[in-house]
Amino acid sequence: MSRLYTLRKQAASADAPPAAAPAQAIDFRAELNDQQYAAVTSRPGQALVLAGAGSGKTRTLTYRVAWLLANAVSPQNILLLTFTNKAAREMLERVDQLLPGQTGGLWSGTFHSICNRILRNHASLAGLNRGFTILDAEDAKSLMTKVIKDSGIAKEVENRTGEKFPRAPVIMGLLSYATNTKKPLEDVVREQFSPDPDFLDAVERLAALYDRKKRAANSLDFDDMLTRTLELFADHPQVLAEYQFQFQFILVDEYQDTNPVQSDLINALAGQHGNVMVVGDDAQSIYSWRGADFRNIISFPERFPQAQVYKIETNYRSTPEILHLANEAIKPNEKQFRKTLRADRGPARQKPVLAALYSPQEQALFVAQRMRELNEEEGIPYTEMAVLYRAHFHSMDVQLQLTQDGVPFMVTSGLKFFETAHIKDFSAFLKLAVNLRDEAAFDRIVRMLPGVGAGTASKIWALWLSRTAALGDALPKSFSDFMGRIKVPARAEKDWQQLGWTMDEFVDETGSLRSPVAIMTSVWEGVYDAWLKSEHENYESRRQDVEQFMRFGERFESLHDMLSELSLLSGPEAAEDVSRDRSNAESVCLSSIHQAKGLEWRVVFVIWLTDSMFPNMRAIESGGEGIEEERRLFYVALTRARDELYLLYPRMWPKSYTGEMWQTPSRFLETLPRESMDEWRIGR
DNA sequence: TTTATTAAAGTTTTT
DNA sequence: CTTTAATAAA
Numbered sequence: 077m078s079r080l081y082t083l084r085k086q087a088a089s090a091d092a093p094p095a096a097a098p099a100q101a102i103d104f105r106a107e108l109n110d111q112q113y114a115a116v117t118s119r120p121g122q123a124l125v126l127a128g129a130g131s132g133k134t135r136t137l138t139y140r141v142a143w144l145l146a147n148a149v150s151p152q153n154i155l156l157l158t159f160t161n162k163a164a165r166e167m168l169e170r171v172d173q174l175l176p177g178q179t180g181g182l183w184s185g186t187f188h189s190i191c192n193r194i195l196r197n198h199a200s201l202a203g204l205n206r207g208f209t210i211l212d213a214e215d216a217k218s219l220m221t222k223v224i225k226d227s228g229i230a231k232e233v234e235n236r237t238g239e240k241f242p243r244a245p246v247i248m249g250l251l252s253y254a255t256n257t258k259k260p261l262e263d264v265v266r267e268q269f270s271p272d273p274d275f276l277d278a279v280e281r282l283a284a285l286y287d288r289k290k291r292a293a294n295s296l297d298f299d300d301m302l303t304r305t306l307e308l309f310a311d312h313p314q315v316l317a318e319y320q321f322q323f324q325f326i327l328v329d330e331y332q333d334t335n336p337v338q339s340d341l342i343n344a345l346a347g348q349h350g351n352v353m354v355v356g357d358d359a360q361s362i363y364s365w366r367g368a369d370f371r372n373i374i375s376f377p378e379r380f381p382q383a384q385v386y387k388i389e390t391n392y393r394s395t396p397e398i399l400h401l402a403n404e405a406i407k408p409n410e411k412q413f414r415k416t417l418r419a420d421r422g423p424a425r426q427k428p429v430l431a432a433l434y435s436p437q438e439q440a441l442f443v444a445q446r447m448r449e450l451n452e453e454e455g456i457p458y459t460e461m462a463v464l465y466r467a468h469f470h471s472m473d474v475q476l477q478l479t480q481d482g483v484p485f486m487v488t489s490g491l492k493f494f495e496t497a498h499i500k501d502f503s504a505f506l507k508l509a510v511n512l513r514d515e516a517a518f519d520r521i522v523r524m525l526p527g528v529g530a531g532t533a534s535k536i537w538a539l540w541l542s543r544t545a546a547l548g549d550a551l552p553k554s555f556s557d558f559m560g561r562i563k564v565p566a567r568a569e570k571d572w573q574q575l576g577w578t579m580d581e582f583v584d585e586t587g588s589l590r591s592p593v594a595i596m597t598s599v600w601e602g603v604y605d606a607w608l609k610s611e612h613e614n615y616e617s618r619r620q621d622v623e624q625f626m627r628f629g630e631r632f633e634s635l636h637d638m639l640s641e642l643s644l645l646s647g648p649e650a651a652e653d654v655s656r657d658r659s660n661a662e663s664v665c666l667s668s669i670h671q672a673k674g675l676e677w678r679v680v681f682v683i684w685l686t687d688s689m690f691p692n693m694r695a696i697e698s699g700g701e702g703i704e705e706e707r708r709l710f711y712v713a714l715t716r717a718r719d720e721l722y723l724l725y726p727r728m729w730p731k732s733y734t735g736e737m738w739q740t741p742s743r744f745l746e747t748l749p750r751e752s753m754d755e756w757r758i759g760r
Numbered sequence: 761t762t763t764a765t766t767a768a769a770g771t772t773t774t775t
Numbered sequence: 776c777t778t779t780a781a782t783a784a785a
Contacts, residue, residue, distance in 0.1 A: 159775085160774095160775080161775090186775065187775080188775055189775090213774080243779095298774090298775055299775095301775090302775095362773075363773080363774080363775095365772080365773065365774095366773085366774065366775080466772070466773075467771080467772045467773070468771090468772080468773090469771060469772090469776090472776090527762090527763070527785095528763085529762060529763050529764085530762085530763090531761075531762050532762075532763090644775075668772080668773065668774095669773080670772085670773045670774070671773085671774085692772065692773090694772080695772095709773085761785105762784105762785085763783105763784085763785075764782105764783085764784075764785090765781105765782085765783075765784090766780105766781085766782080766783090767779105767780085767781080767782090768778105768780080768781090769777100769778090769779080769780095770776105770777090770778085770779100771776095771777085771778095
């Protein structure tokens with residue numbers, strides 16, 4: 077076996093931990109199985125690790141990092157790209173357990189967060205101001221809504237065709253898909269929406285206007301973060317060279333879900349002969365709608381003929397019965413690497429259960445009742461149970477029933493902490509302080525003033541723009557003075573003035589921004605507390621959210637850092653990040669299958685397994701590839717379970733809009749071997 | 761002309 | 776539940 081030997085960089089040693097703690101040697105051989113060991117100790121160069129569900133993918137990746145560190149690779153020279161922030165954090169924590177205190181300086185995070193870091197470091201070269209704003213999905217959507225309205229393009233097309241012009245989310249979807257797949261917009265529009273050349277023309281014009289608006293506002297949407305980084309590299313090869321030199325070893329998690337743009341980024345950073353280890357499972361590729369292309373992983377060996385390929389096929393998670401079911405479930409898919417997952421565990425006490433329920437309510441009743449039984453009679457903690465579904469609204473009945481039965485639960489969805497109206501309102505003040513050209517933030521703020529709606533807001537914005545233009549990117553000496561010269565409707569006058577005084581407090585004597593805590597306190601005391609009280613009846617719970625948000629801000633020294641982290645955190649991770657206690661609570665997890673990726677529970681309920689729900693209608697209509705992806709999603713759902721798996725569906729759906737009450741069981745259930753399941757008949 | 765209020769309808773998946 | 780469309784009011 078070859079030894080990996082890398083010289084430490086001069087620059088790296090400067091802030092390396094002082095003669096790091098004597099690393100108690102890790103016995104790699106003993107702690108890994110043969111396949112894992114081979115991957116972990118792979119020689120430098122390209123490596124593809126195909127790791128089946130539950131086979132210790134994360135373990136392999138963390139040990140690989142530890143292996144590199146143990147072989148004198150400096151942490152500064154490692155880049156670890158993950159799919160979620162949570163995965164990045166967990167991975168780093170686990171490496172830190174193996175080699176305490178030796179991970180300092182290691183870059184790890186999502187593609188977006190890494191790009192953010194790079195863009196902030198070279199903002200002016202990238203044509204940005206350092207305080208650039210990141211638009212989340214909602215900001216971007218409302219910006220596009222504005223563009224559609226202001227440009228009058230929608231009206232124009234509607235008059236010509238007599239059909240309704242699609243709304244912002246649809247347009248955004250087309251643009252984003254084209255960007256992420258690198259397909260010409262023309263093709264995407266034709267395939268996904270309409271062959272009408274006038275329509276294409278309209279979309280192209282909207283795209284251009286939207287882009288201009290973003291640039292004027294010194295802001296980037298999620299897609300821009302990746303493409304602008306690539307542009308930066310293309311325009312400034314010396315910047316790229318700097319990072320190529322820094323990242324001697326690149327590791328990529330969930331490679332099956334990378335899209336062509338992300339793939340380009342990896343290739344750019346890795347250079348011609350870079351050391352890239354990608355880890356993934358083609359059977360778990362479930363993000364094609366976001367441009368992910370699992371052919372990335374399938375064609376890896378062709379694109380890199382030198383690449384070592386490792387397979388890890390022992391599953392440590394599930395019972396053989398569950399694994400057998402999963403293996404059978406994925407079989408009909410034509411496009412996949414054939415591999416057979418072997419179970420490490422002994423036979424199960426309880427076979428996977430298949431049950432048809434009369435209605436969605438009964439399905440919910442079943443879930444709640446069974447969960448209580450398992451908890452009270454078998455002592456399985458609620459944290460070890462989950463309900464998984466295709467779409468969030470599938471969980472409504474279950475939520476109701478669990479509430480009634482007093483089963484504690486947390487939903488990893490809808491209620492995204494940082495996306496609630498009051499948190500977004502509150503952070504708009506902060507965003508504006510950092511980026512005076514942030515139209516979205518400005519809009520939110522002035523609309524809080526009495527008597528100001530969309531119309532007046534854009535008028536005030538025009539005035540604001542003409543004033544701030546003179547400032548360049550500097551802050552005004554006195555906000556109140558500056559804002560006093562902008563005319564607002566009489567009703568809003570008083571609050572506008574108060575806002576000016578509040579914003580005066582953002583700046584210290586030297587003319588620079590105060591700390592996040594100080595600014596947030598000013599906003600809260602100066603304007604937001606009063607507004608919240610007058611506007612919302614559930615003031616108390618919202619106030620608590622804002623308080624929690626302020627606590628989140630305490631750990632940042634600069635508002636810039638805080639805001640960029642804020643925009644990139646999302647969903648359940650965010651809630652967890654803000655309040656650890658909430659996630660530690662003893663409660664059942666309700667999650668979409670997408671968000672359940674990478675997680676596991678002892679008991680898993682998969683609900684709504686009917687044709688048109690799962691697989692869903694759109695997939696059925698699009699056929700072929702669409703169904704294959706749904707089947708991969710089904711595979712992901714099954715492989716989340718360790719001990720017990722319940723596959724459920726309601727026979728009828730009284731609320732169905734289509735008028736079709738009777739539901740067809742999911743086609744995915746048909747391919748499952750009956751002898752590997754218990755069919756429960758439900759009595760009432 | 762613009763804002764506030766009320767009624768209605770429609771929901772994939774997310775950085 | 777959330778977003779949007781229609782209507783009333785300022």
